[in-house]
Every structure is written in C-alpha cells, then in structure tokens.
Amino acid sequence: MYQPMLALHWKQVRFGLIPFVVAAFALPLLAVQGLGSSIAMMDADAYRRALTFNQGLLVFFPALAASIGCVLALSSWNWDHQQKHVYALSLPIARWRYAALKMGAGAVIALVPTIAFGIGCLAATASVELPAGLHAYPVQLTVRFFLATLMAYSILFALAAGTMRTTIGVFTAAFLLLLLSGPLNHFLVQMDPMREHVHVVEWVATRIVESPGPLQIFVGNWSLIDV
Amino acid sequence: MAGRVASLLLVLLATATPLSARQSDEELRRKIDSLAPLIVEAEAAARAAVEAQQMEKMGEGAVPVDTFGVGPLLVVARREQRGLATAIFSEALESFGPWLDESRVIGDALVAFQWARELVPITLEDEHRRVESTFFRSRAEIVENARHAVGSMLTADLAGSPTAGWFAGPVAEPLEPSRVYRLLASLPAEINQRCLGEGGVACWTALGLDADDWQMDEWYSDDQRRDFAVQLARFFERIDRPIPLGERAVADCVDGGSIAACDQVLRQRGSGRTYAPLHRGDARPAMVYLAMQAGGDGAWARMLQMGEAAPGDALRYASGLSSEELGDLWHAWVLAQRPEVQAGLGVGSLFTLLWILAFAGLAMRSSRWRLG
Amino acid sequence: MNSAIEITDLNWKAGKSFALKDVSLRVPVGSIYGFLGPNGSGKTSTIRTFMGMTKPNSGRISVLGMSVPDELPRILGRVGYVPERPHVYPALTVGEQVKYHASFFKLWDPGWANELMDRLDVDPDRKIARMSKGETGKLLLLLALSQRPDLLVLDEPTDGLDPVVRRDVLTAVLDYVGETGATVFISSHLVHELERICDWVGVMDHGELVAEMPMHRFKNGIKKIRLEDAPEAAAEAPFRILSRSRTNGRVASETWIVRGWEDPMRMYFNGVGATVRDVVDLDLEEGFVELLRASRPSNPQGR
Numbered sequence: 001m002y003q004p005m006l007a008l009h010w011k012q013v014r015f016g017l018i019p020f021v022v023a024a025f026a027l028p029l030l031a032v033q034g035l036g037s038s039i040a041m042m043d044a045d046a047y048r049r050a051l052t053f054n055q056g057l058l059v060f061f062p063a064l065a066a067s068i069g070c071v072l073a074l075s076s077w078n079w080d081h082q083q084k085h086v087y088a089l090s091l092p093i094a095r096w097r098y099a100a101l102k103m104g105a106g107a108v109i110a111l112v113p114t115i116a117f118g119i120g121c122l123a124a125t126a127s128v129e130l131p132a133g134l135h136a137y138p139v140q141l142t143v144r145f146f147l148a149t150l151m152a153y154s155i156l157f158a159l160a161a162g163t164m165r166t167t168i169g170v171f172t173a174a175f176l177l178l179l180l181s182g183p184l185n186h187f188l189v190q191m192d193p194m195r196e197h198v199h200v201v202e203w204v205a206t207r208i209v210e211s212p213g214p215l216q217i218f219v220g221n222w223s224l225i226d227v
Numbered sequence: 228m229a230g231r232v233a234s235l236l237l238v239l240l241a242t243a244t245p246l247s248a249r250q251s252d253e254e255l256r257r258k259i260d261s262l263a264p265l266i267v268e269a270e271a272a273a274r275a276a277v278e279a280q281q282m283e284k285m286g287e288g289a290v291p292v293d294t295f296g297v298g299p300l301l302v303v304a305r306r307e308q309r310g311l312a313t314a315i316f317s318e319a320l321e322s323f324g325p326w327l328d329e330s331r332v333i334g335d336a337l338v339a340f341q342w343a344r345e346l347v348p349i350t351l352e353d354e355h356r357r358v359e360s361t362f363f364r365s366r367a368e369i370v371e372n373a374r375h376a377v378g379s380m381l382t383a384d385l386a387g388s389p390t391a392g393w394f395a396g397p398v399a400e401p402l403e404p405s406r407v408y409r410l411l412a413s414l415p416a417e418i419n420q421r422c423l424g425e426g427g428v429a430c431w432t433a434l435g436l437d438a439d440d441w442q443m444d445e446w447y448s449d450d451q452r453r454d455f456a457v458q459l460a461r462f463f464e465r466i467d468r469p470i471p472l473g474e475r476a477v478a479d480c481v482d483g484g485s486i487a488a489c490d491q492v493l494r495q496r497g498s499g500r501t502y503a504p505l506h507r508g509d510a511r512p513a514m515v516y517l518a519m520q521a522g523g524d525g526a527w528a529r530m531l532q533m534g535e536a537a538p539g540d541a542l543r544y545a546s547g548l549s550s551e552e553l554g555d556l557w558h559a560w561v562l563a564q565r566p567e568v569q570a571g572l573g574v575g576s577l578f579t580l581l582w583i584l585a586f587a588g589l590a591m592r593s594s595r596w597r598l599g
Numbered sequence: 600m601n602s603a604i605e606i607t608d609l610n611w612k613a614g615k616s617f618a619l620k621d622v623s624l625r626v627p628v629g630s631i632y633g634f635l636g637p638n639g640s641g642k643t644s645t646i647r648t649f650m651g652m653t654k655p656n657s658g659r660i661s662v663l664g665m666s667v668p669d670e671l672p673r674i675l676g677r678v679g680y681v682p683e684r685p686h687v688y689p690a691l692t693v694g695e696q697v698k699y700h701a702s703f704f705k706l707w708d709p710g711w712a713n714e715l716m717d718r719l720d721v722d723p724d725r726k727i728a729r730m731s732k733g734e735t736g737k738l739l740l741l742l743a744l745s746q747r748p749d750l751l752v753l754d755e756p757t758d759g760l761d762p763v764v765r766r767d768v769l770t771a772v773l774d775y776v777g778e779t780g781a782t783v784f785i786s787s788h789l790v791h792e793l794e795r796i797c798d799w800v801g802v803m804d805h806g807e808l809v810a811e812m813p814m815h816r817f818k819n820g821i822k823k824i825r826l827e828d829a830p831e832a833a834a835e836a837p838f839r840i841l842s843r844s845r846t847n848g849r850v851a852s853e854t855w856i857v858r859g860w861e862d863p864m865r866m867y868f869n870g871v872g873a874t875v876r877d878v879v880d881l882d883l884e885e886g887f888v889e890l891l892r893a894s895r896p897s898n899p900q901g902r
Binding site: 085089095096098100103120131132133134135137140143144146147149151154155157158161162163211212213214216217220221223226227 | 408409411412413414415419420423424565566567568574575576578579580581582583586587589590591592593594595596
C-alpha cells in the first residue's frame, strides 16, 4: 500500500516541487557568494560585508523549508478534498492508517529537496576556504532543513487532514486571541505593571517559537558557516 | 542623535582640513575620535537638562516628583514610581563593583525615570537617561538597558583620553557577548586565530593594546598584508586617482610580491587602524569592564589617574594585572561566550521530532465523517 | 445472512434543507436491487451512509452481515463501489490507478482486471485526465469488479454515458453477477434502465423510502383503471389509490391509478355500483411517476 501511495504523491507533486529543488540547491551556493574562494585573504570590512550578505540570505533557508512543507502537505490532501474524500473513504483501510501512509509518503518525498539542499551545502562549503575559527556545518544544516520541512509539513498535514470545521476552529481561536489580547493585556498590566512578557500575544508567540515550542526549529541560527 | 553627532563630526572634519597639511591622517583621526565622547557627553547633558526641566514642569503641574539616591546614582522620578525606579536601578547596579562609586560623571548625573503613559511599562530606551517606551518590554530587558546606560555614562569620565579613543562603548558586560566571540573567531586576522588558541599576549595584541604604532605584521600574515596592499593599489587604480603610496613600493609589492614593499605601502596609509581586528563591537569595552572588575576597589580611580597614558598602560595600572594576565582574563571570558551553534543536532531537534510525531498523531485522528 | 444490506430506521440530517427520514431497507443476498428516485431524493446520501462515509443520527446498518461503521475496513474489502462522480486521480494513468487501487484489496484479481481491460476497451497507458466520461465510467467499473466483490454498489453508473458505453457497463455487471452470484445495489433515476435488470426495487423521494418490493410486483401491481359511476369515497378499497381524475368532464367517469391491484378486486367495484371499463398495465416509468406523485404530501390520496 505504501509504495503506490508514495508513487501517487510523487506523481502529483513532482512538477510543483521542481522550483523548490532548484532553490534548495542554489541557496547555499548563493549564501557563500562574495565570501570568495579564500575567506582567509579578506580584510575585516570585506569579510563583514560578505558575511552580512550571507546572514541576510539565511532567512530564506527556513522559509524555503516551510514552503516545501506546505506544498507537500497541501498536495497530499488536495485531490481528496476536491473529491470530498469519497474515494479514500471507499477503500478498505482504517482512516488512521490511510492518513499515516499518506504522511509517510510526503515525508519521504521531502528527502528530495533535502538532498538537493545537502548537495548545495557541500558544494558551497567546498568552494570557500575558512579561517581556523570558522567551521562549516553542511550536514547539520541539512538535517535541520529536513526537520524544519517535516515540521511545517506535519502541522499543515494535520490541519489539512482535519475537517473544515477543525480548520475554522483553529483559525477562529487564533483570531479571538488577537482580538481579545488588547483588553486582556490592559487588564493584566493593571494587575501587575512589571510582569515578565506582559503582552499575551507575545507570550503565546514566545511559547511557540522558543524551545521547546513547535516552531523553534525555524528561528535561531541557520548559518552554514559558523564559529 | 546619531545623525546629529555625524553632522557635528562633518563640521569638525571641515574645520580640520587646513591642519591636514601639517598633521598625519592618523593624528587627525585620533583627535576627531577623542571629540566623540565629548559630543556624547554634551548631548547627554543637554538632554538631562531638558528632562529635568520637564520634570520640574511636571512638578508645577501638580505631578509630585521625588529625587533620591540609588547607590551612587541620583534619580528623579514621579513619586508613585519611586519604588519601581529604585528596584530597577538597584538590580542594574549589582553587576558593577565598588569602583563605580569612583566615577565623577555618575556622581554628578541626574537620572530621570518616568512612565510614558499610565499603562505602558517603563523602558530605559537609549543609553543614558531616556526612560519611556510605547511598546512592551520585559523587566529583564529594562534592567539590562539600565545597566548599559550606567556603563555608557562611565565613558564620559574618560572623555578625551587615549583610552576613550581606544574603546568606544559602555563599561559593562556586553548585551550580546556572543557577538564578541563571533568577531574573534570569524575575522581572518592571523592574530585572532592565535588569540583564540593561546589567549594571553596574543589577545592583548589582537585587542590593539600593544604600545607599538605599527602592528600590522603582528595582526596579519605576510600573505594577508600583501593582499591588503594589492587591494589598496587596485582601489586607487579603479577610481583613477594618483596613487599616494609611492610608485616604486606599489610596483615592488604588486608586481614583485615583496612583503617589505607591501608593508611600506600599508605604512603610508597609517598604522593600520582600518585593519585592526577587534576594534569594532564590544570586544574592547568588555576588556575595560573585565579589568575594572579585576581591579576592584579603587580601579576606576586609578584609571582616571592614567588619563593621558596609553590604553594598555592604563588598564594594567587600574587592574593591577600584567598584559598576559589581562589577555588571559579576556580570553577566558570570550571562550565562555561561545554561542551554541544551533545548526547542530541538539535537544531542540529532539523536541522538533516529538512535535512532528504529535502532529502526525493529530493527523491520524482525521475523521472519516466529513461528508454531508 | 439473508440480506446483503439491511438498514433499520436510518435518520440523517444534512443542514436544514435535507434529511433521510426513517429509512429502512433490505437488500436480499444475490439480488439486483434497483434504487430509484428523482435527483435529490436521497439515493446518494443513503449509499454514502451505508458505505460508512457519513455518520447517521440514528438507525442500524449492516452490510454483508457486518455492522457499519464498526467493521468498515472488512466490509469495504468485499464491496465494489462506483460513485456518482468519478473520483480517481487525474495525474495517474489507467495502469497506475489500477495498481494503486489493487494495493488496498486482498481479493484483487489481476487476471480478471486485465481481461476486463480488454473487454471494456480501456487503455492502461491512457492518462485519466485525458479520458472521456465514458472511458472513466468504464474504468470505475473495472476497479469495482476487479476486486471480486460480494456486493457491488453502483451510484448512477450510467449517468451521462452514451448508449454504447451504457450497454457495455450493464453487460459487464450482469456477466459478473451471472458468474459469481454477487449482490448488486444500483441507483438510478433512469427507470427504464433498471426495469430490464433488477429483481428488487426501492423508491426514494424527499429522503424517504416510499416503496420497496420485488420488481415483478412493482411492475404488475400499478394499474390505470377507467371507471364509470365511481364512488365518492373509497376507504374500503382493497388496493391503494395513488390518484384519481375525472374524464371528459363527466362526473361519474374517472381514471384511477392504483397500487396492489389483482384481478379479483373487480368485485369491489360491483359492490359500490361502479363499472370497470378498462384496466391498463403501466410500465415501470409510468408507475414510478404515479408512485412519486401519490407519495407527495400535496396529493390527498397519497401516503
């Protein structure tokens, strides 16, 4: 069952994935452009400029991983949603197994852009000569890229696997939080003006993006070259 | 403020032009640099005066204010916020040693502290005395900013001294110390790599504390210096300007590859300050802070006594430590600031895996009742 | 197990506008059960409910002797389903779709699938996205039959197909039934199509099952009777009057459409002073239309 499921998902997503695979390969190479073939020969200012350029591009790494995760998750359920799941529900398989097979297929396909990214990272690090204090992390960054892709994929996949009612529920909760955060915050400040992380939205956002939150993989250091 | 300082510097540069015929670039630059703390001080003083005036007006407008001491600081705040101001500054002052009491500027300063609006928490914005914000910050951030503001005020004590020209920043532990590690580890100067590995005198040299005027050959390898000289020559060539470096030295360096000729080219551009490996960021202020902490009681007073001395001498005298000991102190501190390289597989990745499994579990609960 | 499908007191509500109301039906094992009803009458909703796709508000459902939804995977492994609208993946070729589908069914018969492919003239290399409606219909039937089902559920399988393809599809179904004795549940609004093949019929209208009987009874039991001197009231009639109308403006001359008619019932009219002029057999379609007319609330003679 798994192999045909994998083949089906691959067939559905392969053309849509091409630009992402190209980007995954090219981004690491772009990120070291300007660092030249010999960083060790650069003066402080030139190096700073190049490194700043490099750092600027780093935001695209998690963004790309998130985009790939989204594309995989949405493509995974797209046809089922269009057909109101009639075909899937007529198959002699428990719903949880069907969802598990589908998710497993997408997770394996996520390896394709990840491999492209890994090759890009290795090629990029091979093209620069680093001073002793700096190290390249192509393998670790590739693992991180894969985890980030899977993270985005699993969130979107879980959301897409739910009914429209679930999706509306999630978005309504988020909207209500934003809507009510103002008055709630006003109340909390009155209660304790110097409380830590006083803003409710900020508090929630911090829980999400800081360890051990679900989106912590997307923030922080995505440097291919680091100390 | 930065814009106003820049304008002032431009005016100063313009008025300094006639002198350039008689003085070297290096001397002029040092003089201009030495003016910067004065400008900062003047700005701060002006701002403090305006704020004190505003506070007085507030007092006239029936808003009662209190002036009170927190350690060596004199703080003015609205009466009902006195407790809050005391707590914030007390916490901020904890990271300084007894030497803080020896500062002249701190003793004379009036620090204004006020709410921006009734329901907005106070934030120490900017370096000295600005105390309002329209967005929320955590208490920890406010205390950090207060600590930094006090550290910045200390620099005014040294205004005009060679030491003040050498470091530009607050005498406090940096807000982001890991940046100093990154600067040390990532810049290609040979001396940086030696400092990283050996500490001691290598770090002292990397920080530009050696008395020698010409340190390029200690900072950079022959190849690196040759590269700088060639780049310099090409720069003048590109902008189509006569090369003020001596035609022969340039030819010997670029075409002949002579390192002596290359050094000659670089020497003609000054002592190599442009290429100083650790002259940016918080590397140097951190060293001053560490030296003061090591010197303890009387350290700041000794620092002030060494007003016209070279920075290295001033630091040695104030701290009571040798160059090597200070270099080791800074080296140990900077190694402790090495940031976690998050590209690696750590606990965070484990949490991510758990989250992925959790979302997969949610997806498995997908309902089959979805029609109708 | 006497019933391939047994539904008892099924209720299901979709929004405010539509509901299945107290539907109880029984599909005998080995029968070809025609499920009739106009568009929007609840045929597809009933099918989806006993296929375990929608959750009923109340009622009991068993398919092939197993309970829905508790044993759905086992049930669906023995049910071939052709839905109302094509649901196969347009990105795949026929061969790929067949391979994908086969992987879920233990009883899948690849030899039979290949034979059907030849017989129905389905090209395995053809991309589904480029197939006509008729070709897609044949593919869906191929998928349903190749899993060797004990129960074949066909929801409007010939809707929109040209006569040749329609004949191919029905022939394939009948061949399969002839060979295996499987039960077929086929829904359609094309009454005449079912007339030839079904041995049981159920009629849905407005979410209710308005009739369920063997086909021969359905076909023979609905008559058009022309009467003279028809009585005003007919409460004692041994048959069900579906409709009555005056003929040629004469008060005493009427045409009745009745259900459950048998010839000895002429005696009833003698007893009430009426004269039977004519008894005409209605074909299934006419009977179906009259049945629906009678079942609707606006008809005072209706149920």
